[in-house]
Amino acid sequence: MTFMRTAATCALIAAASLAQAETTLIFGEAGPNRGARAAALTQFTEDATRLSEGDLQFDIQWGGALFKAGAALSGIADGVADLGTVISVYFPQEMVAYGIADLPLKNDDAWVGMKATDDLMRNNAGITNSLADMNLVYLGTFTTSAVHIGCKGAAIRSVDDIKGLKVRGVGAYGKAFQDLGATMVPMSVYDAYQGLDSGLLDCSQGYSYATAALKQQEVINSYTLLNWGQVGALGILMNKDAFDALSEADQQALLKAGEAMPDTLGELITIDNDKAVQTMKDAGVEIITLPDADREKLVTAGAPYIDAWIEQANAAGLDGAALLTEYRDLIAKYEAERAEQGYPWTR
Incomplete structure (x- = not known):
């Protein structure tokens, strides 16, 4: 006991x-x-x-x-x-x-x-x-993954096509579009469907999975893969x-x-992004890949905002230029790993 x-x-x-x-x-x-x-x-x-x-x-x-x-x-x-x-x-x-x-x-x-x-x-x-x-x-x-852009009644096949469009933008990506001649319209991504449908917007920057999740394939005619950057x-x-x-x-x-x-x-x-692009294709949306030369023009247009970030980082007591160099080197490192070994889930 x-x-x-x-x-x-x-x-x-x-x-x-x-x-x-x-x-x-x-x-x-x-x-x-x-x-x-x-x-x-x-x-x-x-x-x-x-x-x-x-x-x-x-x-x-x-x-x-x-x-x-x-x-x-x-x-x-x-x-x-x-x-x-x-x-x-x-x-x-x-x-x-x-x-x-x-x-x-x-x-x-x-x-x-x-x-x-x-x-x-x-x-x-x-x-x-x-x-x-x-x-x-x-x-x-x-x-959030790569920034791309969907348009109604317009198609961005080159940087020259951006001028004059009414665009909902994302951060520095939107600012660069404004510098390239777009008219920026302040609007939430959740309101972009209505903006595109009503004509208040010609185009909306966003992410593939979000574009499909918000059913924007119902109101856009084209979707351009910018192959530029991400948030x-x-x-x-x-x-x-x-x-x-x-x-x-x-x-x-x-x-x-x-x-x-x-x-x-x-x-x-x-x-999710691959499924979203297929959803857009199935809905009749034209999928466009921006040519490399135009991608370089976008990179050039975004450069002032990178410089502004460096100044902001310096003001915060960091070495902005050194951080940017380190980050770019890391991007190159993992691009090389992906090229040599594939993604981890495919190895």
Whole structure:
């Protein structure tokens, strides 16, 4: 009887110890629980739980339940959430280094872009220190993928076709289109369907999977693959106090789970984008690939905004030119890896 009581007591102590070992982290996410990015986020949490042998659990607050996208940085830094998704365009000063992934460079491959961005954010000491000063730790990166453009009653087959068009634009990509003669119309991507349908817009910049998801194939006649660049400055940041409070093993679990995100989202978003282009083709939309010579003209048009970013980074205490060189070298590194080995999910 004594042995049975002792065994039961040990079991209770073991169970209590296990419960105490588990840490539930609150994750703030402004987006909905659907789509490729949501799937990649879920995979991140599952990987972190597995790598921590169950120590780390997650409570994801979807749809801006804790804070909207524009309040994510302070929400994480102040501990409203332990970690969450930050979209850099909402924080151009604080996230200037991360904003390098939004620049109109020759960087249109989702996986290459994410790997280069992740490598830079993870391993550059200046960026790490800058984030630490804001009580933040970088864990992993997402991307919206390459910026392309759909048009109604028009077709962009060359840079010359841009002049005079009414366009909804995205960041520096939109500004470069304005410099090339487009009239920019301020409008959300979610309102672009109506804008195209009503004639308020001739064209809308966006991403293939989003174009199809928003059913814009119903109102566009052409879709031009710009092969120019992407918007990739969004990812997972963590409250540094919360991170530092974890064991070394749990910290490594989070970092390793974040490092795997480009492979997970790269595969998902590539599949979604390919399906979206096929959806547009099936709807009768003309798919146009911009010639290389015109792509170079776009790169030239985007150059002033790259220079402006360098100045902004310098003003923030970073070496903008050195960061840009490092980032371009990383893009070349992962382009070479893709060329030699293919994507990770095809190896």
